[in-house]
Every structure is written in C-alpha cells, then in structure tokens.
Amino acid sequence: xxxxxxLQNWELFAGGVWVTAQLTFLSLFFGFCxxxxxxxxxxxxxxxxxxxxxxxxxxxxxxxxxxxxxLIYYGxxxxxxxxxxxxxxxxxxxWWCALIAFTLNSGAYATEIIRGAVETTPKxxxxxxxxxxxxxxxxxxxxxxxSALRRALPQYGNEVVFMLHxxxxxxxxxIQDILxxxxxxxxxYYVAYEGFITAALLYMAITFTLVMIFRQLEKRYxxxxxxxxxxxxxxxxx
Amino acid sequence: xxxxxxAAAAAMTLAGAAQxxxxxxxxxxxxxxxxxxxxxxxxxGFDIDIANALCADMGKECEMVKTDWxxxxxxxxxxxxxxxxxSMSITDERKQxxxxxxxxxxxxxRFVGKEGMTADDLAGKTVGVQRGTxxxxxxxxEFGDVELKLYGSQDEAYxxxxxxxxxxxxxxxxxxxxxxxxxxxxxGFAFFGDSYSIPEYHxxxxxxxxxxxxxxxxxxxxxxxxxxxxxGEYESINGKYFDFDIYGG
Amino acid sequence: xxxxxxxxxxxxxxxxxxxxxxxxxxxxxxxxxxGALGAAGKLSGGRIAGALVRLxxxxxxxxxxxxxxxxxxxxxxxxxNTVGDxxxxxxxxxxxxxxxxxxxxxxxxAYLTETFRGxxxxxxxxxxxxxxxxxxxxxxxxxxxxxxxLVRFALPGYANVWQVxxxxxxxxxxxxLEDLVGLANDAGxxxxxxxxxxxxxxxxxxxxxxxxxxxxxxxxxxxxxRGHDAG
Numbered sequence: 001x002x003x004x005x006x007l008q009n010w011e012l013f014a015g016g017v018w019v020t021a022q023l024t025f026l027s028l029f030f031g032f033c034x035x036x037x038x039x040x041x042x043x044x045x046x047x048x049x050x051x052x053x054x055x056x057x058x059x060x061x062x063x064x065x066x067x068x069x070x071l072i073y074y075g076x077x078x079x080x081x082x083x084x085x086x087x088x089x090x091x092x093x094x095w096w097c098a099l100i101a102f103t104l105n106s107g108a109y110a111t112e113i114i115r116g117a118v119e120t121t122p123k124x125x126x127x128x129x130x131x132x133x134x135x136x137x138x139x140x141x142x143x144x145x146x147s148a149l150r151r152a153l154p155q156y157g158n159e160v161v162f163m164l165h166x167x168x169x170x171x172x173x174x175i176q177d178i179l180x181x182x183x184x185x186x187x188x189y190y191v192a193y194e195g196f197i198t199a200a201l202l203y204m205a206i207t208f209t210l211v212m213i214f215r216q217l218e219k220r221y222x223x224x225x226x227x228x229x230x231x232x233x234x235x236x237x238x
Numbered sequence: 239x240x241x242x243x244x245a246a247a248a249a250m251t252l253a254g255a256a257q258x259x260x261x262x263x264x265x266x267x268x269x270x271x272x273x274x275x276x277x278x279x280x281x282x283g284f285d286i287d288i289a290n291a292l293c294a295d296m297g298k299e300c301e302m303v304k305t306d307w308x309x310x311x312x313x314x315x316x317x318x319x320x321x322x323x324x325s326m327s328i329t330d331e332r333k334q335x336x337x338x339x340x341x342x343x344x345x346x347x348r349f350v351g352k353e354g355m356t357a358d359d360l361a362g363k364t365v366g367v368q369r370g371t372x373x374x375x376x377x378x379x380e381f382g383d384v385e386l387k388l389y390g391s392q393d394e395a396y397x398x399x400x401x402x403x404x405x406x407x408x409x410x411x412x413x414x415x416x417x418x419x420x421x422x423x424x425x426g427f428a429f430f431g432d433s434y435s436i437p438e439y440h441x442x443x444x445x446x447x448x449x450x451x452x453x454x455x456x457x458x459x460x461x462x463x464x465x466x467x468x469x470g471e472y473e474s475i476n477g478k479y480f481d482f483d484i485y486g487g
Numbered sequence: 488x489x490x491x492x493x494x495x496x497x498x499x500x501x502x503x504x505x506x507x508x509x510x511x512x513x514x515x516x517x518x519x520x521x522g523a524l525g526a527a528g529k530l531s532g533g534r535i536a537g538a539l540v541r542l543x544x545x546x547x548x549x550x551x552x553x554x555x556x557x558x559x560x561x562x563x564x565x566x567x568n569t570v571g572d573x574x575x576x577x578x579x580x581x582x583x584x585x586x587x588x589x590x591x592x593x594x595x596x597a598y599l600t601e602t603f604r605g606x607x608x609x610x611x612x613x614x615x616x617x618x619x620x621x622x623x624x625x626x627x628x629x630x631x632x633x634x635x636x637l638v639r640f641a642l643p644g645y646a647n648v649w650q651v652x653x654x655x656x657x658x659x660x661x662x663x664l665e666d667l668v669g670l671a672n673d674a675g676x677x678x679x680x681x682x683x684x685x686x687x688x689x690x691x692x693x694x695x696x697x698x699x700x701x702x703x704x705x706x707x708x709x710x711x712x713r714g715h716d717a718g
C-alpha cells in the first residue's frame with residue numbers, strides 16, 4: 001500500500017468528497033420533495049395519481065441505479081431533438097445527469113417509506129386532531145406529516161446511506177467523485193487498489209458519521225414512542 | 239482467519255479454468271480500429287491481429303483476455319495476463335512499473351473537433367481524453383488552460399464528442415481517423431492543430447507490455463516483431479486497416 | 488432510433504442474462520452460507536467470533552458495493568497470489584465471474600447475518616425447551632423445530648435481500664464481466680443506440696424482480712402457519 005501517493009494527491013480526494021457530498025445531499029433533498037406528495041397521494045389512494053405513482057415507484061425500485069444512470073446519460077443524448085432542446089443545458093453535463101437519476105431513484109424509495117409511515121399512523125392521532133376542531137389541511141400538515149416523518153426516520157436513515165453508496169455510480173459517467181478520484185489515482189500511478197482502499201475508507205467515514213447523526217435524531221424524535229428505535233443499521237431499504 | 243481461508247477456498251473453486259493457453263494477452267476491446275468488440279462479443283482489430291501473428295511466430299498458443307484500460311497494467315502485474323497488446327505507448331513513467339518490447343507501431347497524436355475549430359479556440363474549452371493515457375499527461379503538461387474530461391474508454395469519448403459534451407478530443411491520430419472520422423458519426427468533425435509526437439509525453443511508439451522479470455519473453459516478442467516485419471506478415475495486417483505503413487520511422 | 492437492431496443482438500443479450508442470473512444465484516448461495524456462519528458466530532456469544540462478525544458487517548455497511556467489487560477484483564487477486572505463493576501453489580486466477588460471485592456473496596452475507604440472527608431470536612424459547620423435554624436431541628431439535636421456524640421467520644427479510652442483490656449484479660459489469668449490463672453497454676455503444684439497449688436491460692430487470700416476487704409470495708404462503716397469518 002503506497003500511502004505516499006494518497007497523501008500527495010489529497011486534493012484529488014478532497015474534491016471527490018465534495019462532489020459526492022453535493023450529489024448525495026441534493027438528490028436526497030429533491031427526492032424528498034418528490035416523495036412527500038407522492039407518498040401522501042399513494043397512502044390516500046388518490047384515484048388518478050395512484051397508478052402513475054405506482055408505475056414510477058415500481059420502475060425505479062425494480063431496476064439498478066447504474067442502468068438508470070446509463071440510460072439518462074448515454075441514452076438520452078443519442079436523440080437530436082433532446083440535444084436541440086432546452087433540456088440539453090442540463091443533460092449536457094454529467095453532473096446533472098447523475099443528479100437527475102439519483103433524485104428520481106431516491107424519490108421512488110422515499111415515496112414508499114412515506115407511504116408506509118402515513119398508512120401506519122394510528123387513526124386516533126388524526127381523529128383526536130379533528131375532534132379538537134382542526135381543519136383537514138391542518139390535520140395533514142400539523143399532525144399526520146410530522147408524526148409520519150418521525151416514525152419514518154430509521155428507514156429514511158437507511159435510504160440516506162443507500163444513496164451515499166449509490167452515488168459511487170457517478171464515477172462511471174466521468175464524474176470525479178470519491179470513487180472517481182480513486183480510479184484516477186490508480187490510472188495515474190498504475191496501481192491496483194490504493195485508490196479503491198482510500199475511497200472505501202472515505203465512504204466508511206461518511207457512512208458512520210451519517211449513522212451517528214441519525215441515531216441522535218432518532219433519540220430525540222422517537223423518544224415519545226417509548227420504544228427503542230428499530231435496530232436499523234443492518235437493514236437495507238427494500 | 240476462518241473467513242480468509244474460506245474466501246481462498248471459494249476463490250479456488252470459482253477460479254477460471256483457463257490454464258490451457260501458453261500465453262495470455264491483455265487486450266482492450268474499445269479502441270477501434272486497433273481493438274474493438276464485434277457483435278458476437280469477440281475482440282478484433284489491428285492489435286489482435288498483431289498479437290496472433292506474434293504468437294504464431296513464437297510458436298505459442300495465446301488467449302486474448304479482454305481487460306478495461308484502467309485495470310490493464312494491474313492485470314499484468316497480478317498475472318491475469320502475461321503481456322499487454324493494447325496500443326500502449328512506451329513511456330518512462332510506465333517503464334517504472336512494467337517493461338516493453340520494441341515498438342510495433344508509432345503514430346502521432348492529434349486533436350479532433352467540430353470542423354473549422356483551431357488550436358487557438360481551445361482556451362477555456364472542454365477536451366476529452368482517455369484516463370491514464372499519454373494524452374492525459376500531455377494535456378495536463380501543455381494545455382493547462384483547458385478543462386479535461388477523463389473517459390474510461392475511447393468509445394465513450396467519441397459518444398460524448400458527438401453529443402457535444404466535450405468540444406474536442408486529444409488522442410492518437412490513427413485511432414481517431416479510423417475509429418471515428420471515417421465512420422458515419424465522424425461527419426462534421428475534423429482534425430485540427432499540430433501532430434504531436436513529443437518523446438517526453440508520447441514515448442517512442444506502442445510496444446508490447448510485459449512484467450519486468452520476464453526479460454526472456456520481452457526479447458522473444460521483440461524478435462518476433464522484427465520477424466513479422468521482415469516476412470511481410472506485418473505489411474499484410476497493416477494493409478487490412480490502413481493505407482500507409484503505421485510502423486513509423 | 489431503430490428497434491429492429493435489438494433483434495440481431497437478442498442471442499448476445501440472452502447470453503448476458505444467463506450470466507447475470509447465475510451470478511445472482513451463486514451470489515445468493517454464498518451469501519446464505521456466510522449469513523448462516525455470521526449469525527451462528529453472533530449467537531454463539533464467543534468474543535472473538537462476535538468481533539469478527541462485527542468487523543465483517545461494519546465493512547460491508549460502510550462501503551458501496553461498487554467499491555467493494557473493484558477492491559475484491561483487483562485487490563483480491565493480490566491476496567490470492569500472496570496466499571498462493573505462501574503455500575507454493577501455482578498461479579490461481581480469480582476470474583471476473585468468480586470475483587463477482589465473491590463480492591455479491593460477501594456483501595449480502597452481511598445483511599443475511601442480521602436477517603438470520605433476527606429470525607432465530609424470534610423463535611419462542613419454549614418450543615426448544617418443549618422439544619428437549621420430549622427427549623429430542625440437540626440436532627433433532629435444530630432440524631425439526633428450529634430450522635423450519637427459522638425459514639418461516641427469515642423469508643420476508645430473505646426476499647428483501649434477494650431483490651436488492653439482483654439489482655446489485657449490475658455493478659459487476661464495471662470489472663468488465665460480460666453480463667447483461669456489460670454486453671448491452673458494449674453493444675449500445677458499438678451501434679450507437681444506447682437508449683434502446685439500456686431500455687431493454689431495464690425491462691429485463693423488471694422481469695427478474697417480478698418473477699422473484701411471485702416465487703417468494705408463493706414460498707411465504709407455503710411456509711405460513713396453517714390457519715394463521717404469515718410470520
């Protein structure tokens with residue numbers, strides 16, 4: 001293991017960490033923005049929207065993120081009408097392609113998480129709110145959503161880690177994320193695994209920081225449930 | 239420890255059974271016309287023909303191992319193959335890690351971009367190169383003011399040039415000519431700027447890569463390159479792909 | 488876009504699909520073995536065994552599958568060579584397919600460790616005690632009482648791991664394995680029709696996940712307690 005090469009190129013990896021962090025957090029954020037309305041609509045079985053959302057969720061959860069990313073990056077760019085349209089401003093950049101793929105992917109998984117949490121919200125909570133005279137909109141925003149999101153925390157923590165790991169796919173479409181930096185190091189010095197080990201250690205450090213943050217959040221927001229938060233660390237989002 | 243021995247045992251049962259060939263040769267398969275993958279999944283091209291001719295001359299049975307460019311030197315070092323025939327330029331930097339036969343061809347490097355582009359337009363533009371190649375080193379050394387985009391294979395770089403994700407590519411001129419410009423996708427694109435062949439970056443042509451300790455194999459390959467040059471075999475392979483001798487001066 | 492071009496490539500893509508499915512099945516087999524060993528190690532209460540299993544699951548949980556696969560393929564060969572030299576063995580090649588199976592098995596073995604351990608803990612203690620009081624030996628108890636229950640309780644988690652595992656096979660194409668994704672990628676780039684090829688791959692994966700879903704639904708019905716709800 002040639003640690004000197006890694007240290008000499010620390011800037012390469014620092015840049016990689018920044019790109020990975022950006023892609024992960026932005027796609028989680030936008031994915032959540034998709035998932036909240038979709039998850040609610042699914043839980044309430046909104047007539048026209050449910051089948052559409054079902055199709056979206058099924059497509060993105062049933063296929064590999066790598067292929068979704070390839071399809072958006074290489075697949076869409078083959079069409080001239082796309083290259084001539086406004087969308088090309090974004091699709092031209094590998095970074096945007098990755099962000100779009102990751103956002104849609106994360107949105108699909110988060111939709112399922114939110115749907116589950118809303119469906120398992122005890123009827124009593126919303127009934128009590130209604131009985132107190134809250135309007136339906138208030139019940140949704142002040143009672144249902146906060147309660148569901150709290151209970152979705154452990155599963156959403158898994159999704160965050162899942163997305164961080166999934167973001168390594170960005171390196172296959174020319175993006176210099178953490179893994180991209182590792183591959184560049186390997187290619188530059190003709191070494192077999194120094195870059196990969198460094199990447200692995202960086203991903204590990206970020207993963208466990210995130211896991212710790214979520215543990216604190218769960219302690220804080222799930223205390224009222226008076227149960228130990230579900231042991232989440234080994235589960236993978238389905 | 240149990241886990242490691244388990245993994246080793248599993249590895250043995252899962253190991254490739256391909257021990258029959260005398261010599262395993264790493265080829266790339268995404269670098270037309272030197273090396274590309276046919277519809278049936280076979281690797282074909284100039285590099286492969288040369289490899290077969292060298293093997294025939296040495297009287298060895300060879301097996302082609304398709305390997306991504308990124309992993310091709312590690313694959314040689316870890317004995318996944320015994321030689322690299324993948325249009326790899328002989329450079330001092332690589333010589334610190336592996337050894338080379340004498341060159342089997344030498345062609346200059348050039349830029350390719352939209353017709354009408356010139357080298358003066360390059361500042362601030364995005365140029366694509368294959369990761370871990372002489373072209374990456376050259377661009378980093380001589381064109382610091384352009385943004386580099388690194389690709390795993392030359393084929394991917396062509397796709398993005400056509401799509402307009404990069405403004406130009408820097409690569410081997412013959413690879414560009416026959417792998418891109420002379421195909422349907424090359425319409426509207428052209429070479430621009432000088433032909434570059436700077437020993438500091440570009441080395442002394444493409445050679446066959448071998449492990450440092452395999453000096454015997456290296457010398458045998460060098461002798462075979464000379465033999466196929468003399469016998470006319472090289473010329474006939476050359477003629478299949480190019481209309482001039484790419485062996486170079 | 489030319490849909491017809493796909494027809495020429497159907498044999499190639501089918502060959503890739505066979506590689507993908509074999510990779511997934513062998514990976515699951517290895518993962519099941521590792522998961523059972525891991526769960527046994529954790530449940531045994533031994534300190535060293537417990538620490539080893541913890542190290543194992545920590546690595547897998549912390550590192551993306553893509554990175555682990557690259558590491559196992561390139562770094563694994565170094566390990567195999569070093570171990571091989573130590574024992575004076577001839578060169579043993581870690582093939583791409585082998586590295587893929589090892590990686591997938593290694594990764595999902597960690598998740599199954601938790602699935603199996605969780606399922607084992609769900610088996611009511613009373614049942615084992617009842618079996619023993621009836622004079623059944625440890626092995627007979629394990630085989631006729633614990634294992635059938637374990638299967639029942641572990642099935643939903645096992646199905647979940649399998650669905651994620653299947654999708655994970657796609658990233659093995661990164662080391663140049665000629666699986667469905669790898670071949671479609673090469674072919675799509677060669678004929679400059681990546682859209683149609685990657686769409687075909689998406690459809691194939693949807694089909695795999697759908698078929699697996701049906702199979703697992705059936706199994707869960709079969710292993711459900713008669714007259715009760717499933718696990």
